Amino acid sequence: MVERTRFNIPISRPQLGVEEEEAVLAVLRSGQITQGERVAAFEAAFAAYHGAEYAIATSNGTTALSTVIMAHGIGAGDEVIIPSFSFFATASSVSFTGAVPVFADIDPKTFNLSPEAVEAAITPRTAAIMPVHLYGQPADMSALEAIARKHGLILLEDAAQAHGAKIGERSVGTWGTASFSFYATKNMTTTEGGMILTNDAEIARKARIIRNQGMDQQYEHVLMGFNLRMTNLTAAIGLVQLDKLPQWTAKRRENAALYDTALTSVETPYVQPGVTHVYHQYTVRVKPGIDRDVAVKQLNGNGIGVRTYYPKPIHRQPVYAREERYARLDLPETERAVREVFSLPVHPGLSSEELEFIIDEVNALC
Ligand SMILES: *Cc1c(COP(=O)(O)O)cnc(C)c1O
Numbered sequence: 001m002v003e004r005t006r007f008n009i010p011i012s013r014p015q016l017g018v019e020e021e022e023a024v025l026a027v028l029r030s031g032q033i034t035q036g037e038r039v040a041a042f043e044a045a046f047a048a049y050h051g052a053e054y055a056i057a058t059s060n061g062t063t064a065l066s067t068v069i070m071a072h073g074i075g076a077g078d079e080v081i082i083p084s085f086s087f088f089a090t091a092s093s094v095s096f097t098g099a100v101p102v103f104a105d106i107d108p109k110t111f112n113l114s115p116e117a118v119e120a121a122i123t124p125r126t127a128a129i130m131p132v133h134l135y136g137q138p139a140d141m142s143a144l145e146a147i148a149r150k151h152g153l154i155l156l157e158d159a160a161q162a163h164g165a166k167i168g169e170r171s172v173g174t175w176g177t178a179s180f181s182f183y184a185t186k187n188m189t190t191t192e193g194g195m196i197l198t199n200d201a202e203i204a205r206k207a208r209i210i211r212n213q214g215m216d217q218q219y220e221h222v223l224m225g226f227n228l229r230m231t232n233l234t235a236a237i238g239l240v241q242l243d244k245l246p247q248w249t250a251k252r253r254e255n256a257a258l259y260d261t262a263l264t265s266v267e268t269p270y271v272q273p274g275v276t277h278v279y280h281q282y283t284v285r286v287k288p289g290i291d292r293d294v295a296v297k298q299l300n301g302n303g304i305g306v307r308t309y310y311p312k313p314i315h316r317q318p319v320y321a322r323e324e325r326y327a328r329l330d331l332p333e334t335e336r337a338v339r340e341v342f343s344l345p346v347h348p349g350l351s352s353e354e355l356e357f358i359i360d361e362v363n364a365l366c
Helices: 018-030 037-050 061-071 087-098 115-120 141-151 201-211 234-261 292-301 332-340 352-363
Strands: 052-059 079-083 100-104 127-128 153-158 177-181 194-198 216-217 284-285 341-346
Touching: 018 234, 037 052, 037 194, 037 234, 052 061, 052 216, 061 087, 061 201, 061 292, 079 087, 087 100, 087 216, 100 115, 115 141, 127 141, 127 201, 141 153, 194 201, 234 284, 234 352, 284 332, 292 341, 332 341
Parallel strands: 079 100, 079 127, 127 153, 153 177
Antiparallel strands: 052 194, 177 194, 284 341
16 A cells, blocks of 8 residues: 555645635625725725725735835836845836836845845935835834935835734834735735725825726726726625634744744744734744755655745846846845745644644654
C-alpha cells in the first residue's frame, strides 16, 4: 500500500457559511443585483469598523488602488514611492495611471517600508508615499506621516492584507487614503472586491465618479472613469464576512501566538510594540544555513501548503526589469527577504490537530 500523508492543509481557506448563502439568495430574489443598497450598506459598515469617514466599494483591490491614485490627481510625470517586496498590484496600479513606481527598501524586522529608505527615494517628482501593511502588520505610519508632511507629499495605504489592523487604537486606512482587497484568500472575502477608505470628502466624491464611468450625474462625464463597481451580490457576502471578521482575527492572532511559542527552527515574526497584527500571513525567516526552497519543498511534500510571499521583488519582474532604472536598482533587504522567508497557514479554519502537525513538521526542519 502507498504511504499517504495525513493532512492536506491549504495556505488559505475561505470561510463561507449558511449566512453568506442566505445573503446571496436574498439579493438574487430581490432582483437588485448590481451596485445598490447592499453596496451602500457594506461601505457604511466597513467605514464604521475602521473609524473612517467615507468608504467606496470597487470591483477588486487593484482597481481600488488605481482609483485612489487617480482621485488624488496623480498620473503621468509623478512618482509614487512603494515597496518592491509586495504583490505586483501595488506597483501595477501605479503604472496603470501613468505614474512611475519608485521602489524603496524594507525594514528587515517588519518587512514593511523603511522610512529612511523612503526619505532617500524622494525626488522633485515624488507625489505620494504608499506603504503596504504587509502580512497584516501596519507599516510605520507615524514616521511616514512625518516624512509626507515635511516634503508635502500625499500619504496612501495599500491595506489589502490588513483589514482591522491597528496602531494603538487607530485602524489602518485612516492615515491616508487606503485600499483594501476582498479576494478569496484575504482575511475576509466578497469573492472579488475592493474598498477605498478616506476622511477627505472631495477624494471620496472623485473616487465615486471614477468608479462609475466618470459620471457625476447620469450621462454627464466629468472625469476619465471606468466601470469599477461592486455588485449587491458580492457586497451582501462582504456584510456577513465583516460581522465575522473580529472572531476570525482573534483566531488568527491565537494561532500566531501558538506558533510564536512553539516554533524553534525558524525566526518567528517580529511585531512592532503597540500594533495589532492581523496575520494575513504568518511569515518566518529560515535560520542561517537552511535552504528556504528545500524547506518549502519538504513541508509541501508533507501536505502543508506553505508558500513564499514573494518569490521575486516587483522591480525584478520582467515587465519592470527591462527598464534601465529598475534593472540597476539595488534593494538588499528586499532581496534577502525574497530568499529567506516563507509563510505558514494561519487562517481561522485550522484545527488544533493541523496546528500541531504544522508545528512538528516545521520544527523537524533542523
Ligand atoms: C491582494 C493584494 C492586492 C490586489 O487585490 P485584488 O483584490 O487581488 O485585486 C494589492 N496589494 C496587495 C498587497 C495585495 O495583497
